[in-house]
Amino acid sequence: MDTKTKNQKAVKDAPAATLESTAEMLRAPAAAPLVPMPLEVLVPEARQQTPAVRQRAQRPDCRLHGLGQTKYIDDMYLPGMLYAKIKRAGVASAKIISIDTSEAEAMPGVVAVITGKDVPCNTFGPSLKDQPVLADSRVFHAGDGVAAVAAITEQIAADAVEKIKVEYEILRPVVDPLESLQLETPGLHAPNPNIYGRKIIKKGDIEKGFAESDHIFEASFRTQMVEHVPLEPHASLATWDANGRVTIYSTLGRITLGRADVARTLAMPMSRVRIIATIVGGNFGGKNEITTEPVVALLAKKTGRPVKCTFTRPEEFISSTTRHPLIMDYKTGVTRQGRILARKIRLVLDGGAYCSWSETTLGKACILSAGPYNIDNLLAEAYVVYTNKTMTGAMRGFGAPQVCFAYESHMDDMAKALNIDPLEMRLRNVLEEGSLSPTSQKLHSVVIKESLIQAAERFGWNANGNGAAA
Amino acid sequence: MATVTMTVNGEKRTASVPPETTLLKLLREELNLTGAKLGCDVGDCGACTVIVDGKSVNSCLMLAGQADGRDILTIEGLATVEHLHPIQQLFEEKGSLQCGFCGPGVIMSAKALLDENPDPSDYEIRDALAGNLCRCTGYTKMIEAIQAVAQAKNNPAARKSA
Numbered sequence: 001m002d003t004k005t006k007n008q009k010a011v012k013d014a015p016a017a018t019l020e021s022t023a024e025m026l027r028a029p030a031a032a033p034l035v036p037m038p039l040e041v042l043v044p045e046a047r048q049q050t051p052a053v054r055q056r057a058q059r060p061d062c063r064l065h066g067l068g069q070t071k072y073i074d075d076m077y078l079p080g081m082l083y084a085k086i087k088r089a090g091v092a093s094a095k096i097i098s099i100d101t102s103e104a105e106a107m108p109g110v111v112a113v114i115t116g117k118d119v120p121c122n123t124f125g126p127s128l129k130d131q132p133v134l135a136d137s138r139v140f141h142a143g144d145g146v147a148a149v150a151a152i153t154e155q156i157a158a159d160a161v162e163k164i165k166v167e168y169e170i171l172r173p174v175v176d177p178l179e180s181l182q183l184e185t186p187g188l189h190a191p192n193p194n195i196y197g198r199k200i201i202k203k204g205d206i207e208k209g210f211a212e213s214d215h216i217f218e219a220s221f222r223t224q225m226v227e228h229v230p231l232e233p234h235a236s237l238a239t240w241d242a243n244g245r246v247t248i249y250s251t252l253g254r255i256t257l258g259r260a261d262v263a264r265t266l267a268m269p270m271s272r273v274r275i276i277a278t279i280v281g282g283n284f285g286g287k288n289e290i291t292t293e294p295v296v297a298l299l300a301k302k303t304g305r306p307v308k309c310t311f312t313r314p315e316e317f318i319s320s321t322t323r324h325p326l327i328m329d330y331k332t333g334v335t336r337q338g339r340i341l342a343r344k345i346r347l348v349l350d351g352g353a354y355c356s357w358s359e360t361t362l363g364k365a366c367i368l369s370a371g372p373y374n375i376d377n378l379l380a381e382a383y384v385v386y387t388n389k390t391m392t393g394a395m396r397g398f399g400a401p402q403v404c405f406a407y408e409s410h411m412d413d414m415a416k417a418l419n420i421d422p423l424e425m426r427l428r429n430v431l432e433e434g435s436l437s438p439t440s441q442k443l444h445s446v447v448i449k450e451s452l453i454q455a456a457e458r459f460g461w462n463a464n465g466n467g468a469a470a
Numbered sequence: 471m472a473t474v475t476m477t478v479n480g481e482k483r484t485a486s487v488p489p490e491t492t493l494l495k496l497l498r499e500e501l502n503l504t505g506a507k508l509g510c511d512v513g514d515c516g517a518c519t520v521i522v523d524g525k526s527v528n529s530c531l532m533l534a535g536q537a538d539g540r541d542i543l544t545i546e547g548l549a550t551v552e553h554l555h556p557i558q559q560l561f562e563e564k565g566s567l568q569c570g571f572c573g574p575g576v577i578m579s580a581k582a583l584l585d586e587n588p589d590p591s592d593y594e595i596r597d598a599l600a601g602n603l604c605r606c607t608g609y610t611k612m613i614e615a616i617q618a619v620a621q622a623k624n625n626p627a628a629r630k631s632a
Binding site for chain 1: 488490498499503504505506507508509510511512514515517544545546548549554558561562563565567568569570571572573574577603604605606
């Protein structure tokens with residue numbers, strides 16, 4: 001029996017494994033995966049549905065996880081590897097007058113120091129290219145990197161970062177998105193305007209809708225900034241080969257985009273950049289863009305040695321993306337029976353210092369802001385603005401959870417005021433088969449009503465609205 | 471430099487490290503035992519949990535020097551060549567490991583609990599895992615797995631039919 005056949009047999013037998021049969025299965029050291037990685041890629045036949053429902057799911061990689069043998073980036077070491085640390089600005093808004101790295105460079109154990117001036121193209125971003133790898137002339141939020149050190153140990157690198165002296169001209173930071181919304185000039189992030197993204201959805205005639213309404217309700221909702229807090233901090237490791245190609249091991253979730261961004265910042269053709277993603281220890285949208293990758297690549301190039309950089313937990317909070325805080329103003333006109341006739345929405349997204357995935361978040365939040373309800377007359381306006389805070393980007397749902405909190409809270413408030421059962425209020429308004437979405441897309445397979453009724457039956461919803469089981 | 475001699479997973483090991491080195495750094499960088507993870511470096515997340523003289527410890531908060539002469543068990547010391555540890559086996563079967571980064575720490579906390587209390591209540595399991603944070607898997611499947619380990623140990627017949 002050749003190895004391949006053996007592997008396939010092990011794959012087949014795997015789900016039947018018990019404690020008793022494990023010993024037999026594991027002729028190899030315990031570190032061997034339960035399901036050996038198949039050499040032949042398993043490709044399902046076209047249009048064939050994988051029978052997933054009611055199947056037990058066992059991750060093929062969980063054997064190594066449980067054994068502590070999975071290699072995340074921070075578990076990797078290459079011969080001669082150096083450790084990098086990044087100096088954080090610590091001020092929300094400032095002009096950089098000078099950066100003195102001489103004391104750090106003179107420290108024993110420090111091999112190289114770089115600043116923004118060493119970055120061939122110091123801008124990147126998924127849509128707007130407004131983010132520097134290392135801030136060189138202007139600091140836009142406290143978590144901006146201003147210099148980076150490579151040293152023989154992490155401790156020396158951290159000590160060297162402390163020795164870097166940066167002179168700032170401190171500017172007044174703008175932290176309130178509503179203030180940023182009003183500011184005309186100078187732009188917080190010139191040449192980009194403060195409002196760097198907007199989306200407006202119009203449907204029907206809201207003036208007419210409000211005029212026909214028996215009641216008009218207004219409410220404002222706010223959500224806070226949320227960090228993804230993946231258990232594994234961002235990390236990357238770069239090494240150059242003799243032919244001038246760079247290989248970067250990274251915790252990136254979007255390696256193709258990361259490759260384009262790295263190539264841009266290093267001013268190199270993409271064909272010379274290789275990004276290898278290993279197993280990621282939690283992402284949730286927070287590892288969707290490059291962070292330390294160009295820094296380790298440049299330090300590795302300067303030193304001729306592999307360089308690794310792992311975020312500290314504080315860096316994870318101040319220098320990676322977060323969830324957009326939203327200010328959501330709702331105005332809704334309803335009939336006496338609780339039927340929604342018109343709705344006007346204004347969303348203000350706090351974009352933080354850089355655009356990142358704001359445009360995606362803005363679009364999704366705006367399209368979904370009316371909720372799963374049939375509203376003939378709708379005006380939804382959404383704006384995303386710069387502030388001097390930690391940048392906001394992708395996070396689970398791209399803006400959908402925030403607006404859901406707003407429109408459902410608003411719904412409950414209106415139901416209470418109208419003395420209608422909150423469930424009934426929703427049943428009178430929800431989208432149905434063939435309904436048009438706020439952007440006039442015809443919807444199919446809509447079973448909201450059926451789902452709500454079934455759910456209410458299952459958990460014993462009563463009309464008093466407390467949902468207590470009978 | 472501080473010279474530390476200790477028993478790690480049953481073997482006597484010695485390492486010479488700067489005095490500020492934590493037990494976690496020593497295990498990961500000197501002994502190449504990277505199963506214990508650095509998640510927060512301040513004792514909040516528990517990804518670095520190892521067992522020192524029978525007690526679960528955040529190895530990021532313990533200086534290597536403090537581990538001198540003590541008995542350390544890491545995730546790498548649980549399985550033998552032929553057998554997974556029952557906790558590892560059931561974490562696998564119950565789907566208790568998703569991204570896996572918190573897994574080694576959680577398994578070590580569970581091991582310390584079950585060694586001390588072979589039949590823990592649901593509350594006692596939750597209490598033992600209070601120092602281990604997870605962001606992907608969620609705790610339910612881990613608690614189920616730990617309950618199943620205790621059950622199998624106390625009633626091997628039930629385990630077979632399960």
